[in-house]
Amino acid sequence: MKNLMTVVDQKCIADKIHEMVLEGDITSSMKTPGQFVHVRINDTTEHVLRRPISIADIDHEHSRFTVIYRAEGEGTRKLSKLGSGDTVDILSPLGNGYPLEQNDHVLIVGGGIGVPPLYELSKQLNRMGVKTTHILGFNSKKDVFYEEKFKALGETHVATADGSYGTEGFVTDAISALDQHFDCFYACGPKVMLKVLSETMEMDGYISLEERMGCGFGVCYACVCETAEGDWIKLCTEGPVFRKGEIVL
Amino acid sequence: MNSSALNITLPGLDLKNPIMPASGCFSFGEEFSKLYDLSDLGAIMIKAATHEARTGNRTPRVAETSSGMLNAIGLQNPGVDHILAHELKFLEQFDVPIIANVAGSAVDDYVIVADKISKASNVKAIELNISCPNVKEGGIQFGTDPETARRLTSRVKEVSDVPVYVKLSPNVTSIVDMARSVGDIADGLTMINTLVGMRLDNRGRPILSNTTGGLSGPAIKPVSLNMIYQVRQHLPHIPIIGMGGISNVDDILDYISVGADAVAIGTMNFTDPMICPTLIQSLDEKVSEMGLDHLHDLKGRAYKTL
Numbered sequence: 249m250k251n252l253m254t255v256v257d258q259k260c261i262a263d264k265i266h267e268m269v270l271e272g273d274i275t276s277s278m279k280t281p282g283q284f285v286h287v288r289i290n291d292t293t294e295h296v297l298r299r300p301i302s303i304a305d306i307d308h309e310h311s312r313f314t315v316i317y318r319a320e321g322e323g324t325r326k327l328s329k330l331g332s333g334d335t336v337d338i339l340s341p342l343g344n345g346y347p348l349e350q351n352d353h354v355l356i357v358g359g360g361i362g363v364p365p366l367y368e369l370s371k372q373l374n375r376m377g378v379k380t381t382h383i384l385g386f387n388s389k390k391d392v393f394y395e396e397k398f399k400a401l402g403e404t405h406v407a408t409a410d411g412s413y414g415t416e417g418f419v420t421d422a423i424s425a426l427d428q429h430f431d432c433f434y435a436c437g438p439k440v441m442l443k444v445l446s447e448t449m450e451m452d453g454y455i456s457l458e459e460r461m462g463c464g465f466g467v468c469y470a471c472v473c474e475t476a477e478g479d480w481i482k483l484c485t486e487g488p489v490f491r492k493g494e495i496v497l
Numbered sequence: 498m499n500s501s502a503l504n505i506t507l508p509g510l511d512l513k514n515p516i517m518p519a520s521g522c523f524s525f526g527e528e529f530s531k532l533y534d535l536s537d538l539g540a541i542m543i544k545a546a547t548h549e550a551r552t553g554n555r556t557p558r559v560a561e562t563s564s565g566m567l568n569a570i571g572l573q574n575p576g577v578d579h580i581l582a583h584e585l586k587f588l589e590q591f592d593v594p595i596i597a598n599v600a601g602s603a604v605d606d607y608v609i610v611a612d613k614i615s616k617a618s619n620v621k622a623i624e625l626n627i628s629c630p631n632v633k634e635g636g637i638q639f640g641t642d643p644e645t646a647r648r649l650t651s652r653v654k655e656v657s658d659v660p661v662y663v664k665l666s667p668n669v670t671s672i673v674d675m676a677r678s679v680g681d682i683a684d685g686l687t688m689i690n691t692l693v694g695m696r697l698d699n700r701g702r703p704i705l706s707n708t709t710g711g712l713s714g715p716a717i718k719p720v721s722l723n724m725i726y727q728v729r730q731h732l733p734h735i736p737i738i739g740m741g742g743i744s745n746v747d748d749i750l751d752y753i754s755v756g757a758d759a760v761a762i763g764t765m766n767f768t769d770p771m772i773c774p775t776l777i778q779s780l781d782e783k784v785s786e787m788g789l790d791h792l793h794d795l796k797g798r799a800y801k802t803l
Contacts, residue, residue, distance in 0.1 A: 249531075249770065250771060288768065293564050293714070293742075293765075293768070294563065296561065296714045296715070296764050296765065297559070297561040297566055297767060297768070298767070298768065323561070459556055460557040460558070460704075462559045462566070464767075465770070466528045467523060467529070467767070468521070468522065468559070468568070468767060469544075469570050470556070470559040470570065471558075472553065472573065480552045480573060
């Protein structure tokens with residue numbers, strides 16, 4: 249589970265958003281889109297908690313994978329300073345990931361830093377012959393990333409809350425402008441976005457949740473969420489992906 | 498490995514080595530059993546058990562701080578009956594003594610849980626949790642008043658089939674007064690629990706849903722060392738399991754030096770899931786490198802050399 253990876257490349261791709269490519273043997277165990285890695289900032293004791301970051305892209309041929317994260321606090325800012333040849337200690341792969349179903353046409357909805365895991369998901373669905381339409385929501389033009397990459401996989405629309413790029417408004421505004429039938433939706437983003445999607449979308453769907461984590465492998469009970477039955481379950485081991493309606497949002 | 502230089506005998510506990518995971522940082526061991534053989538551990542302090550199942554606090558429940566973290570889990574656990582039937586049953590396959598952490602909202606809760614859990618064949622000691630800072634009722638209120646702590650310890654001792662260790666809270670005016678008040682009833686002490694703390698987000702609001710949480714990790718090691726040092730001066734013979742921010746072998750030697758008999762590893766299990774077996778190995782090497790007959794040759798050197 250614990251592995252040392254080597255940084256191949258790292259760059260800033262939007263405001264505070266960093267894309268880091270890592271190389272190492274553990275990549276071969278990464279199969280399901282929507283899983284995450286738990287990244288240790290460095291080998292000192294100044295940061296005792298790892299950072300959960302979703303896997304954005306898996307390249308088995310070169311034993312590499314890509315993570316995209318927002319450098320918001322002191323820890324992730326340190327992470328963003330790493331360059332080619334540096335090593336990173338990760339726990340991986342963690343969590344359940346999105347189920348890959350053989351549908352005709354699905355809707356993929358990402359909000360902000362929830363966008364990254366949907367890229368590997370869309371790649372795998374396209375490989376299966378599933379048609380994907382993507383809606384990516386950001387606060388502003390400076391926050392937009394991966395639009396071209398998603399466009400290469402299927403129809404892609406961008407919405408910004410301040411209207412500085414793409415459709416003005418939220419992802420739901422961009423979705424209502426579409427007049428198409430989807431068999432299923434896949435989403436990752438802020439809780440409020442997932443809540444609105446779960447309540448307004450008629451078709452079946454899968455959502456990926458986010459929560460502050462401690463251990464990342466089911467020990468500390470930090471990242472719990474409430475099921476519709478009233479049980480409090482661990483997001484890191486039983487999620488982060490859940491079926492629409494399974495979790496109280 | 499398993500050199501006799503690390504064997505330690507404490508009430509109820511035959512420890513292969515003095516290293517054990519601390520309660521709340523190891524759940525009930527199942528997740529860690531996939532990473533290494535739990536029989537290598539000196540003991541396991543399992544997550545707190547209460548009479549009824551508890552769902553704990555709302556999230557966020559954790560926040561990182563400089564060289565530490567705050568947690569306010571709120572004692573989420575499936576209840577003592579479930580723990581006896583499943584979690585402790587699972588641990589029977591390992592050759593390792595279990596120290597069961599017992600918590601509650603009222604004296605009777607503690608008594609019921611201690612009575613039941615002390616009957617499990619692999620539970621060799623109880624750790625009385627009178628110091629959890631994250632629950633509204635019980636927990637820390639039993640651990641901040643010496644007379645209340647004494648009465649509770651006494652009631653639990655009456656029903657327990659195994660030795661009772663009292664987990665002391667650092668959130669008190671005098672740790673020595675607390676230790677003394679339970680010292681002649683308890684079979685041992687574990688110290689320390691977390692320190693009450695708070696962290697704000699960038700809008701100036703507390704991050705934790707519980708507002709406050711318990712601070713743990715390397716940041717609290719100096720506090721714990723001092724408290725064990727102080728208690729050891731007044732209670733020279735009581736067994737003490739020390740904990741608070743241990744991340745390497747030198748930290749363990751520090752704890753033994755201030756008078757602890759054994760140590761528990763908490764927060765660093767999250768940072769490095771392999772830390773316990775790693776420390777057991779390196780402690781073994783360190784002791785032979787130093788040419789010691791036994792780790793306890795270092796016990797109390799912090800005050801003995803004064």
